[in-house]
Amino acid sequence: MESLAQEHPDTSVPVQPEPASDSSPVSPPKANRLKELFAYWSIEQRVLAGFGLVFAGIVVISAISYRNTSVLIENSRLDSKSHELVQLLSSVEEALAAAESGHRRYLVTGDESYLKSYRSTVEQMPEYLRYLRGLTSEGAEQRDRVEALERLISRQLKAEAGAIVQREKRGYEGVRHLALSGAAKTEIEEIHRLVTELDTAEQRVLHARVEESAGSTKNTISLLGLGAFLQLVLLASVYFLIHHDVAERRRVAAELQSRGELLLAANKELESFSYSVSHDLRAPLRHIDGYAALLSKAAGDTLNDKARRYLQTISGSAKQMGQLIDDLLVFSRMGRQDMLRTTVNLDQLVKTALHDLRLDLQGRTISWTIHPLPNVSGDPAMLRQVFMNLISNALKFTTTRTEAKIEIGAVTKSSSETEVFVRDNGVGFDMQYAHKLFGVFQRLHRNDEFEGTGIGLANVRRIIHRHGGRTWAEGALNQGATFYFSLPLERSVR
Amino acid sequence: MTTVKPILLAEDNPRDAELALAAMEEQHIADKVVVCRDGAEALDYLYCRGIFAARLPNNPAVVFLDLKMPKVDGLEVLRTIKNDVNLKPIPVVMLTSSREESDLAQSYALGANAYVVKPVEFHQFITAVKELGVFWGVINEPPPEGSESIK
Numbered sequence: 198m199e200s201l202a203q204e205h206p207d208t209s210v211p212v213q214p215e216p217a218s219d220s221s222p223v224s225p226p227k228a229n230r231l232k233e234l235f236a237y238w239s240i241e242q243r244v245l246a247g248f249g250l251v252f253a254g255i256v257v258i259s260a261i262s263y264r265n266t267s268v269l270i271e272n273s274r275l276d277s278k279s280h281e282l283v284q285l286l287s288s289v290e291e292a293l294a295a296a297e298s299g300h301r302r303y304l305v306t307g308d309e310s311y312l313k314s315y316r317s318t319v320e321q322m323p324e325y326l327r328y329l330r331g332l333t334s335e336g337a338e339q340r341d342r343v344e345a346l347e348r349l350i351s352r353q354l355k356a357e358a359g360a361i362v363q364r365e366k367r368g369y370e371g372v373r374h375l376a377l378s379g380a381a382k383t384e385i386e387e388i389h390r391l392v393t394e395l396d397t398a399e400q401r402v403l404h405a406r407v408e409e410s411a412g413s414t415k416n417t418i419s420l421l422g423l424g425a426f427l428q429l430v431l432l433a434s435v436y437f438l439i440h441h442d443v444a445e446r447r448r449v450a451a452e453l454q455s456r457g458e459l460l461l462a463a464n465k466e467l468e469s470f471s472y473s474v475s476h477d478l479r480a481p482l483r484h485i486d487g488y489a490a491l492l493s494k495a496a497g498d499t500l501n502d503k504a505r506r507y508l509q510t511i512s513g514s515a516k517q518m519g520q521l522i523d524d525l526l527v528f529s530r531m532g533r534q535d536m537l538r539t540t541v542n543l544d545q546l547v548k549t550a551l552h553d554l555r556l557d558l559q560g561r562t563i564s565w566t567i568h569p570l571p572n573v574s575g576d577p578a579m580l581r582q583v584f585m586n587l588i589s590n591a592l593k594f595t596t597t598r599t600e601a602k603i604e605i606g607a608v609t610k611s612s613s614e615t616e617v618f619v620r621d622n623g624v625g626f627d628m629q630y631a632h633k634l635f636g637v638f639q640r641l642h643r644n645d646e647f648e649g650t651g652i653g654l655a656n657v658r659r660i661i662h663r664h665g666g667r668t669w670a671e672g673a674l675n676q677g678a679t680f681y682f683s684l685p686l687e688r689s690v691r
Numbered sequence: 692m693t694t695v696k697p698i699l700l701a702e703d704n705p706r707d708a709e710l711a712l713a714a715m716e717e718q719h720i721a722d723k724v725v726v727c728r729d730g731a732e733a734l735d736y737l738y739c740r741g742i743f744a745a746r747l748p749n750n751p752a753v754v755f756l757d758l759k760m761p762k763v764d765g766l767e768v769l770r771t772i773k774n775d776v777n778l779k780p781i782p783v784v785m786l787t788s789s790r791e792e793s794d795l796a797q798s799y800a801l802g803a804n805a806y807v808v809k810p811v812e813f814h815q816f817i818t819a820v821k822e823l824g825v826f827w828g829v830i831n832e833p834p835p836e837g838s839e840s841i842k
Contacts, residue, residue, distance in 0.1 A: 476759055476788045480704060482811050483788075487710040490813040512813070519811030526790070 244438065251431045258424040265417040272410045275335075279403045282332040282339075286392050289325050292318045293350065293388060297379050300357040304364050304376040312361065319354055326350070333395075336402070342395050349388050353381035464533065471529050478522055485515040517650075524652040528637065531659050536576045540687045543570035543617065546577065547605060550584040557592050561601060568606035571615050572687040579660045580684075586653040587619040587680050593647055594623030594678065602677075614666075614683050622677040626670075634670050657682065696752035698724045698828045701733035701768060702786075703760040710813070711755075711786075714820035720828050725751070730763025734771060737778055750781050753827035756803075758787040758794055766797055773802035780834035782827055786820075 238246065296318035302311040326347055333339040360380035364372045372380075379385065489511045493500065500508070547567060551558075573580070588603070595601035604620040626634070626641050633639045635658040640651040658668045661682045672678030698720070702708040708726050715721040727733040733756070735741035739748050754772065758765040765785060772778040784805040785798045798806050807823060810816045 479788045479809070479811055480707065483809060483813070483816060484706045484710070486811060487706070487713075487813040487816060490817075491710075491713060516812055 244434075247434065248431065251427050251434075254427050255424055255431075258420045258427070262417050262420050262424070265413040265420075268413055269410055269417075272406050275406060276403060278332050279399050279406075282329070282399050283396055285325065285328055285332065286396055289322075289329070289350075290389065290392050292321060292325065293353065293385070296354065296357065297381070297385055300361055301376065301379045304360060304372045304380075305369070307364065307369065315357065315361075319358075322350060322354065336398075339395060339398060342391055342398070346388065346391050346395070349384050349391065353384040353388065356381040356384065467529075468533070471526060474522065474526065479519060482515045482519045482522075486512050486519075489515070521650050521652075524650045524656075528652050528656050528659065531579065531582075531656055531663075534579075536579065536663055538574060539577065541573050541575050541577050541580055543573060543580070543607070546581055547584055547588075550581055550588055553585060554589055554592065557589060561592070561596075562599065563592075563595075563601045563603060566602070566604040566606075568604075570605070570607045570617065571609060573615060573684040574687045575664045575684060576660075579663070583657050583660050583682065584619075586657050590653060590680070591619055591621035591623065591678075593649070594625075594642075595621050596647075597624060598622060609686070613686055615686050616681055616683045618679050618681045620677065620679040625672040625674050625676045625678045627674050628672065631670055631672075635668055654680075696723070696749065696828070696833055698824065699727065699733060699736060699751040699754045700724050700786075701727045701730060701755065701760065701765065702757045703729050704757075707757070707809070710816065711820050714817040715824045717817070718821050718825055720824050723752075723828060724824075729760045730765065730768045733768050734763060737772065737781075750778065750833075752833045753782045753784060753831070755784050755786045755823070758785060758789055758798075766794075766801060769798065769801045769803055782831065782833070784823060784827060786823070 296315040299311050299313070299315040299318075302308070303315070326343075329343050329346070330340075333343045357380045360372050360375050363375075369376070489508050493505065493508045496504075547570065588605075591603045592601070595603070602622040605618070606620075607615050607617045609615040624642075630641050633641065635654045636651075637655040638651040639655070640649060642649075654668075657680075661668045661684070665685055666683040668680070668682045670678060670680045698715075700708065700711060702711065705728075708728075712721050712724060712726070715724055725736060727736055732741075733754070736743045736746070737750075737754075739746055754768075756765040756768055760768075765787065769783055769785070772781060772783055779802075782804040783802070784807060785794075785803050786807050786809060787794065788809050790808050795806055805823075807819060810819060
C-alpha cells in the first residue's frame with residue numbers, strides 16, 4: 198500500500214490542475230485543505246479523478262470547437278447571401294435605370310421600341326423583389342429597407358406607366374414637362390439612396406462577420422491544440438499506469454514464487470524432522486525397554502517385588518512413549534499425505550473396520566445397530582481410520598457396561614452432504630468439555646480409567662476437515678456419547 | 692553344510708547391536724553374527740578388505756542392514772550389494788526404526804529381500820530378531836557358492 202501511495206505525485210500531477218504545492222504563496226490554507234482531502238483518496242480514486250478532469254476538459258473543448266465550426270459554416274452561408282444581395286441590388290438598380298431611360302426616350306420620341314427595356318424591367322421586378330425579400334429575411338433593418346424600396350419601386354414604375362399612357366393619349370405635348378426629368382425623378386433618387394444604404398449596411402455586416410470568423414478560427418485552433426495536449430497527457434498517464442501495474446504484477450508473481458519455494462523447503466524440512474523423530478526418538482525407547490528386560494532377566498530371583506514393579510514401570514513408560522510417537526507421526530502424516538478422491542462405500546468400510554477390530558471384540562457383549570450408509574466421495578484409507586478411531590473409542594468407553602450398545606448410521610439432510618454418527622451407551626462426557634474433545638493430546642479421562650494418547654479424535658477431525666466436512670459430539674455424563682461427522686456425498690454425475 | 696555361513700549385522704548403535712545379539716543368544720546363533728559399526732565397514736567385510744582382508748572369502752548367509760548409519764548409509768550399501776554380480780544373491784533384510792513410506796519404497800526398489808521395523812517393545816524386538824536370525828541364518832537355504840557366475 199505504501200509503495201502505491203508514493204506513486205501518486207507521478208500519476209496525478211499532470212492531470213490535476215495544480216492541486217497543491219507547498220511553495221505556492223497564494224492561498225496556502227486552501228491548498229493545504231485540498232492536499233488533505235486528496236490524501237484521503239485511494240490511488241484508484243485519485244486516478245479516476247484525474248482521468249475525469251482530463252476527460253471533462255476534452256469534452257468541453259470538443260463542444261466549443263463544434264460550436265465555433267458551426268458558427269463558421271453559418272457565417273459562410275450568410276456571407277454568400279450578402280454577396281448575392283449586393284449583386285442583386287446593383288442588378289435591380291441597373292434594371293430600374295434602364296426602365297427609366299427607356300420610358301424617357303419613349304416620351305421624347307414616341308418610338309415603341311424604347312419601351313422594350315421598360316417592359317422587361319416591369320416583368321422581372323416581382324422576381325427581383327422576391328429574391329430581395331429572401332436574402333434579407335434574417336435582418337430586421339434590412340427587411341424594413343427592402344419594404345421601403347419595394348414601395349418606391351412600384352411608385353416609380355407606376356408613375357412611369359402613367360406617363361407612358363399620357364404620351365399615348367395626348368402626344369409629346371402632354372408629357373413634355375416629364376420628358377427631360379422622367380416621371381419618377383424623386384423616387385429614383387430615393388431608390389438610389391436606399392440601395393446605397395442597403396449596400397453599405399450589408400458590407401458592414403459582412404466585415405464584422407469576417408472578423409468574427411477569423412477570431413473564432415484562431416480560437417478553435419488553440420483549443421484543439423490544448424485538447425491534443427490533454428489527450429497526450431491522458432495517454433501518457435494510461436501508459437504509466439499500465440506500466441506500473443505490469444511491473445507490480447511481475448513483482449508479486451516473483452514474490453509468490455519465492456514464497457512457494459520457501460514453503461516447499463519448509464515442508465521438506467518438516468518431513469526430514471518427522472523422519473528423524475520416527476527414527477531417532479524410537480531407538481532410546483527401545484533401549485530402555487530392552488535393558489530393563491535384560492536386567493530383570495539377569496537379576497532374576499534376587500529382585501524383590503518392589504524392584505520388579507519399578508522395572509515394569511520403566512518398560513511401561515517406554516512403551517507408552519513409543520505409542521505417543523507413533524500416533525503423533527500418523528497425525529502429522531495425515532496432514533501432508535496426498536489425498537485420494539474416489540467413491541467410498543461406507544457400508545463396506547465399516548465392515549472392514551469391525552474386522553480389523555475383532556481382537557478388541559473378544560469377550561465383550563455388544564449389541565450392534567448398523568444402519569445402511571450412503572456412498573461418499575473421499576479417501577478410503579483415511580475414512581477407514583476415522584471409523585477405526587470412532588468405533589474403538591465406543592468400545593473403550595463402554596467397557597464398564599455389561600452390555601455395550603453401539604449404533605452407526607447416517608442422516609442425509611441435503612443433496613451434497615451426509616452426517617454420519619457413531620453412538621454408544623458408555624461413560625459419556627460433560628458437554629462443557631465438548632470443545633476439548635477433538636484437540637491434540639486432549640483427554641477427558643485419567644489414564645488409569647481409560648488408556649489412550651488423546652490423538653484419535655484429533656486425527657478424525659483432521660481427516661474430516663481435509664474432506665471438507667465438520668465434526669462434533671453430543672453426550673452427557675454416564676449417558677453415552679454420539680460422535681458426528683459430515684462428508685460430501687458422492688457426486689451423482691460421474 | 693550350512694553351519695559356517697556367518698550373519699552380517701550392520702548397526703551403528705552399539706546398544707541396538709547388543710540387544711540384537713542378546714536375542715540371537717537365546718537361539719544360540721550369536722556366535723555366527725559379525726557386527727559392523729557403519730556402512731563402510733560392512734562393505735569392507737563384503738569385499739574382504741581393510742580389517743577384514745584376512746577373513747575367509749565366503750558370502751554371509753544374510754545381511755541385516757540399518758538404514759541410518761554414518762559414512763555410508765543402509766540404502767547405499769544395499770545399492771552396492773545389488774549392483775555387484777558376486778554379492779547380488781545375498782539376502783538383504785532392512786532392519787530399521789523408520790516406517791516412512793519413501794524408505795520402504797526405495798529399499799524394495801533397490802532389491803531388498805525383506806523390510807522389518809524394529810519394535811519399541813523389547814519382547815517384540817526379541818521375537819522379531821530371533822525369528823529373522825533363525826529364518827535367514829538356519830531355515831533359509833542360501834544360494835550356492837559360485838552361483839553368481841551362472842547366467
